[in-house]
């Protein structure tokens with residue numbers, strides 16, 4: 001694994017370890033302590049936005065019944081939750097600041113234990129995304145760097161590390177998703193990759209010594 005990717009993998013593992021030691025996961029550290037999570041509600045309240053990098057994210061989950069009904073009425077691939085999915089982090093960059101256009105980069109699905117399960121891209125209508133070329137979107141990946149304490153510093157670093165670790169796969173998903181969205185405008189999820197951090201690390205080529 002290339003040195004920078006190895007660093008991202010180590011950072012993601014470190015964040016998970018310290019969260020676990022604290023009795024938390026990336027999910028529980030994101031949700032309000034006492035709140036019962038509600039489908040479609042953004043967590044944390046007000047989303048997370050780092051004005052220095054322009055990175056922006058929120059976590060939410062979809063109601064399975066609603067997704068199933070939508071799937072039954074529409075052959076298009078809807079943004080339905082995977083059976084094992086608890087929810088997902090929608091990751092964006094606002095290159096011109098909070099008042100400027102917002103561009104979705106990737107959604108990061110996790111299970112109820114906060115473990116990565118899937119990465120996916122969505123059509124622009126799903127997240128009110130401003131138009132941009134696939135290459136322009138790919139170029140924004142390096143801007144996704146969240147250095148904030150809200151809602152939790154380790155969650156922000158974990159998410160930054162996952163996007164960095166999978167930068168090549170996410171770029172491929174963005175390009176594939178852009179092509180598929182043109183061919184089928186009804187798609188919600190335009191491209192996806194099922195993965196786990198353990199798989200990613202074990203399948204990566206060894207770093208040359």
Ligand SMILES: [Zn+2]
Pocket residue numbers: 060079088090107
């Ligand atoms: Zn979503």
